[in-house]
Amino acid sequence: MKIHDVPGFPNPLRVRIALAEKGLTDQVQFVNVDLPGAEHKDPAFLAKNPTGTVPVLELEDGLFISECTAITEYVDNLDGNPVLTGKTPREKAVIHMMQKRAESELIDPIGDYFHHATPGLGPQLQAHKSPDWAGREDFGRRRRVKAEAGMRYFDGVLRDQPYVAGDQFSMADITVLEGLVFAGYAEIPVPGDCTALAAWRGRVEQRPSVQAA
Numbered sequence: 001m002k003i004h005d006v007p008g009f010p011n012p013l014r015v016r017i018a019l020a021e022k023g024l025t026d027q028v029q030f031v032n033v034d035l036p037g038a039e040h041k042d043p044a045f046l047a048k049n050p051t052g053t054v055p056v057l058e059l060e061d062g063l064f065i066s067e068c069t070a071i072t073e074y075v076d077n078l079d080g081n082p083v084l085t086g087k088t089p090r091e092k093a094v095i096h097m098m099q100k101r102a103e104s105e106l107i108d109p110i111g112d113y114f115h116h117a118t119p120g121l122g123p124q125l126q127a128h129k130s131p132d133w134a135g136r137e138d139f140g141r142r143r144r145v146k147a148e149a150g151m152r153y154f155d156g157v158l159r160d161q162p163y164v165a166g167d168q169f170s171m172a173d174i175t176v177l178e179g180l181v182f183a184g185y186a187e188i189p190v191p192g193d194c195t196a197l198a199a200w201r202g203r204v205e206q207r208p209s210v211q212a213a
């Protein structure tokens with residue numbers, strides 16, 4: 001297996017944590033993509049992933065799989081013991097729901113803020129991410145407000161249960177964690193009263209998979 005990504009970036013980290021949780025990191029060859037240089041917007045990369053984002057998993061038979069959720073499902077099921085994405089229909093549905101919320105309430109609005117209301121990843125990539133249009137900074141700032149509401153939502157969830165989708169660590173925790181990592185890049189602080197979210201983050205950051213990634 002190959003993973004095309006950029007070490008340290010939020011979405012690549014999701015997959016690197018999943019690989020480490022499954023003990024598969026050693027079986028992967030990582031291929032670095034020049035993101036600030038917009039290599040992922042070149043035709044050669046778009047042929048691998050038409051959305052022009054990393055990470056991308058490349059299988060031995062030449063199939064390319066993008067989207068962190070799809071890649072995580074693939075690696076989680078290789079050993080027939082899907083601990084990150086759920087074993088029963090109920091577990092699968094709850095994990096799917098919560099991880100989707102982590103994308104729509106955290107990662108997506110943080111990305112919109114970062115790419116529209118800040119210099120983002122620099123001028124070369126900015127041309128692809130947010131060409132000049134009236135009101136884009138205002139849009140970005142509104143999305144930041146949504147991201148802050150998302151942090152409060154997950155703080156509420158974690159007041160009642162140890163992990164984002166219930167009693168077990170799952171793909172949903174990985175997505176929320178990487179949302180907070182992305183918020184750090186974008187300089188959106190976690191509100192000080194989100195104490196349950198902060199305590200949960202302290203715990204999951206101690207996991208060997210997170211430390212390794």
Ligand SMILES: N[C@@H](CCC(=O)N[C@@H](CS)C(=O)NCC(=O)O)C(=O)O
Pocket residue numbers: 009010011012035040052053054055066067068069125128129
């Ligand atoms: N929904 C995608 C998001 C991937 C994504 O946005 N990755 C970022 C890196 S953290 C990226 O490639 N950004 C560059 C861009 O959007 O131009 C996934 O789950 O893989």
